[in-house]
Amino acid sequence: MLTAQLKNQDPLNPMQGTDFAIQLATFAGVEQQALSNRFLEQMAGQAGGSGIAAWIGKEARTTAPVWFGDAPLTLDIAPHGQADSVQLVTRDAGGREVAREEIGPGQGQIDWRGRGPDGAKLPDGLYAFSLESRRGEELIAETRVGAYARIVEAQFEDGGRLVFEGGGSAPAAEVTALRDPT
Structure with a gap:
């Protein structure tokens, strides 16, 4: 849009530098707001009832390595x-x-x-x-x-990744079951 404006402005009455800078800042702000809105929409979609953010605090069944400490692990x-x-x-x-x-x-x-x-x-x-x-x-x-391992974090990039208590993690697509902690 700015390129078109520069091509079509009146050479006998060019735009003032300060006006041009204000327009640039305005366009940058609009672009940033559009990106922020898109990110918020993505987060809202993933944080809904079927999104992985709702899984935090639950136990997930995974074949990825899981943390073993003092409590027994449930294996399927x-x-x-x-x-x-x-x-x-x-x-x-x-x-x-x-x-x-x-x-x-x-x-x-x-x-x-x-x-x-x-x-x-x-x-x-x-x-x-x-x-x-x-x-x-x-x-x-x-x-x-x-x-089964307790989910402590949900990451949204690359289709979603879950982080388990103790530091193990797995892609959300590899979780085959969820349950409330026992």
């Missing part, structure tokens, strides 16, 4: 239906296996108390879980295990 176990042996594999934040235990072929939620092979409590930290389902000696499936 779903082994392969034809398995006769199922092992829960626990990995630390670096991906190193720290525990492996036979849990049987049942499915449902279990409380994981964070014990190592020697029975001692594992150190506080981020842990991820997987199941190895076997029939006889054959590995028939390896699946990631969902764990």
Whole structure:
């Protein structure tokens, strides 16, 4: 718009420099307000009842690493239906296996108390879980295990990201269930 004004102004009666500066400032203010309005609309849409901001304080089921401290974690176990042996594999934040235990072929939620092979409590930290389902000696499936973690922050960029208590995080699209804290 300013370019068109400059091209079409009367060369015998040019616009004063101060008037031009005022118009520039006005246009910049209008542009900034439009950007602010768009950002506020985006936030309002995400903060509504179905937005991820409403998830803060709830527990989310995720396969991302979650914080383990003093309280047990709830894991959602779903082994392969034809398995006769199922092992829960626990990995630390670096991906190193720290525990492996036979849990049987049942499915449902279990409380994981964070014990190592020697029975001692594992150190506080981020842990991820997987199941190895076997029939006889054959590995028939390896699946990631969902764990529940309390949501403490919702980030809106890139489709949304949730931050969990203790520092773990996951994209909002990877959350497979929500529940009120127990």
